[in-house]
Amino acid sequence: xxxxxxxxxxxxxxxxxxxxxxxxxxxxxxxxxxxxxxxxxxxxxxxxxxxxxxxxxxxxxxxxxxxxxxxxxxxxxxxxxxxxxxxxxxxxxxxxxxxxxxxxxxxxxxxxxxxxxxxxxxxxxxxxxxxxxxxxxxxxxxxxxxxxxxxxxxxxxxxxxxxxxxxxxxxxxxxxxxxxxxxxxxxxxxxxxxxxxxxxxxxxxxxxxxxxxxxxxxxxxxxxxxxxxxxxxxxxxxxxxxxxxxxxx
Amino acid sequence: xxxxxxxxxxxxxxxxxxxxxxxxxxxxxxxxxxxxxxxxxxxxxxxxxxxxxxxxxxxxxxxxxxxxxxxxxxxxxxxxxxxxxxxxxxxxxxxxxxxxxxxxxxxxxxxxxxxxxxxxxxxxxxxxxxxxxxxxxxxxxxxxxxxxxxxxxxxxxxxxxxxxxxxxxxxxxxxxxxxxxxxxxxxxxxxxxxxxxxxxxxxxxxxxxxxxxxxxxxxxxxxxxxxxxxxxxxxxxxxxxxxxxxxxxxxxxxxxxxxxxxxxxxxxxxxxxxxxxxxxxxxxxxxxxxxxxxxxxxxxx
Numbered sequence: 001x002x003x004x005x006x007x008x009x010x011x012x013x014x015x016x017x018x019x020x021x022x023x024x025x026x027x028x029x030x031x032x033x034x035x036x037x038x039x040x041x042x043x044x045x046x047x048x049x050x051x052x053x054x055x056x057x058x059x060x061x062x063x064x065x066x067x068x069x070x071x072x073x074x075x076x077x078x079x080x081x082x083x084x085x086x087x088x089x090x091x092x093x094x095x096x097x098x099x100x101x102x103x104x105x106x107x108x109x110x111x112x113x114x115x116x117x118x119x120x121x122x123x124x125x126x127x128x129x130x131x132x133x134x135x136x137x138x139x140x141x142x143x144x145x146x147x148x149x150x151x152x153x154x155x156x157x158x159x160x161x162x163x164x165x166x167x168x169x170x171x172x173x174x175x176x177x178x179x180x181x182x183x184x185x186x187x188x189x190x191x192x193x194x195x196x197x198x199x200x201x202x203x204x205x206x207x208x209x210x211x212x213x214x215x216x217x218x219x220x221x222x223x224x225x226x227x228x229x230x231x232x233x234x235x236x237x238x239x240x241x242x243x244x245x246x247x248x249x
Numbered sequence: 250x251x252x253x254x255x256x257x258x259x260x261x262x263x264x265x266x267x268x269x270x271x272x273x274x275x276x277x278x279x280x281x282x283x284x285x286x287x288x289x290x291x292x293x294x295x296x297x298x299x300x301x302x303x304x305x306x307x308x309x310x311x312x313x314x315x316x317x318x319x320x321x322x323x324x325x326x327x328x329x330x331x332x333x334x335x336x337x338x339x340x341x342x343x344x345x346x347x348x349x350x351x352x353x354x355x356x357x358x359x360x361x362x363x364x365x366x367x368x369x370x371x372x373x374x375x376x377x378x379x380x381x382x383x384x385x386x387x388x389x390x391x392x393x394x395x396x397x398x399x400x401x402x403x404x405x406x407x408x409x410x411x412x413x414x415x416x417x418x419x420x421x422x423x424x425x426x427x428x429x430x431x432x433x434x435x436x437x438x439x440x441x442x443x444x445x446x447x448x449x450x451x452x453x454x455x456x457x458x459x460x461x462x463x464x465x466x467x468x469x470x471x472x473x474x475x476x477x478x479x480x481x482x483x484x485x486x487x488x489x490x491x492x493x494x495x496x497x498x499x500x501x502x503x504x505x506x507x508x509x510x511x512x513x514x515x516x517x518x519x520x521x522x523x524x525x526x527x528x529x530x531x532x533x534x535x536x537x538x539x540x541x542x543x544x545x546x547x548x549x550x
Contacts, residue, residue, distance in 0.1 A: 051435060053431065053434060053435055056430075056431070056434060058343060058344060058345065081437040081438065081439055082437065084434065084435055084436070084437045085436070085437035088435070088436075089435040091428065091431065091432070091435075093428065095426075095428045095429065095431075095432045097429060097432060097433075097447065098450075098451065107432075107433070107436050107446075108436050108437065110446060111433070111436060111437060111438045111442050111446060112437065155432075158436070159435075159436070162436060162437065
């Protein structure tokens with residue numbers, strides 16, 4: 001498999017606070033990369049660095065490079081809007097925008113002044129997010145009327161409507177019930193055939209279930225990075241072992 | 250000792266309650282007095298007629314008309330300017346930067362400037378500087394805009410209301426959750442698109458409400474228009490932007506202080522105040538109506 005994202009000696013700061021230090025890892029095309037680690041270890045910062053969403057945070061500063069298909073995304077001339085469509089993000093808390101389900105799905109095309117997408121794409125993404133059967137008869141109803149789990153799957157579909165190369169998921173199942181969680185996990189495994197997924201999760205077992213490879217973050221560093229099986233069954237580092245076996249975190 | 254504490258507690262409750270009662274009583278007295286004394290004078294002739302006999306008789310239509318046009322012109326001027334400034338401050342400028350600090354300081358101080366100073370500013374800046382300059386440039390020195398007129402009065406009021414509109418708009422922008430903005434940015438929106446597609450649709454109710462309240466407050470101000478366009482008495486309605494005009498607040502001031510026969514003017518005065526209050530309350534009511542309608546639309550959308 002080819003490398004889609006190449007992170008080299010990447011460090012990040014919020015003002016004087018060092019959030020990430022010297023991260024080096026690569027993401028392969030069509031894999032699910034799980035990122036685990038205790039709260040405050042920098043995993044969300046890392047994810048939000050990949051689509052440069054953290055540029056919105058005042059005093060956020062980075063060093064090193066992140067190559068996306070070989071081009072450094074932190075170069076001055078990068079088109080941020082285009083970059084963020086290529087690396088679509090789903091947030092921890094479902095954030096449907098006020099409006100109907102369909103309007104939510106068409107957010108991307110509205111922003112790009114494209115004509116409303118064909119119904120086929122709407123159906124395809126809703127099916128991919130395991131939501132089609134539940135909403136196909138009420139696409140014109142408010143997105144707020146959906147349950148929390150449905151809202152999160154709608155957010156997943158809304159991101160898929162952008163037809164991204166990479167899906168950035170920031171704890172997408174925190175606060176969801178087990179059934180919704182299972183549906184999202186199924187969706188992710190299916191989606192792997194079409195795109196690359198980076199899954200930040202607080203739920204260690206979730207990473208072991210769906211990730212091909214897993215990176216364990218601790219205090220802004222990558223402690224261990226390898227095949228998921230190896231991280232969970234035979235970790236090299238003591239901290240990894242303690243974290244995945246539930247000793248701390 | 251315990252009894253003393255109990256007594257203090259009771260006294261405090263009573264005093265704070267009384268303070269609230271005073272507020273309600275004040276409004277009730279003002280409204281009651283004006284309604285009782287003004288109501289009997291109100292008639293269609295009063296609303297639609299012109300003042301007669303040195304304002305001791307007749308109606309107030311020119312003043313109503315002038316007030317409405319003045320408020321419309323001022324709204325047209327202050328809303329784009331105020332909303333644009335607030336959007337820049339809240340959505341574009343880097344928070345905590347020197348520029349934002351200076352602008353906020355300017356706004357706070359502008360809000361504290363007495364209304365009469367705005368009146369003098371309008372006279373000095375709009376009429377003597379801008380107006381006279383326009384006359385010189387476009388009218389060959391003939392007197393057109395270098396004199397008090399409804400445009401200058403409206404612009405002076407707009408400057409007076411500007412800080413309130415900016416603050417109200419910022420308040421409405423602040424109410425839009427950060428997560429909405431992030432979703433839009435993450436979907437590839439530019440800053441302008443975030444404002445256009447997410448922030449403005451979400452805050453339009455708050456912006457309108459706050460702005461209308463600010464405008465209705467400014468509509469009753471007399472001092473800023475005294476030197477900039479309001480007329481003591483005019484037999485005709487303003488037709489051009491540089492015409493003078495009659496205005497309800499100023500009309501009340503004139504009838505109170507300059508009337509040749511104070512006793513004869515009194516009933517008309519009451520009725521005029523009544524009309525001014527009704528107009529102001531109507532604006533406030535409109536603001537509440539817009540807010541609740543848009544809120545309902547957003548909830549059920």
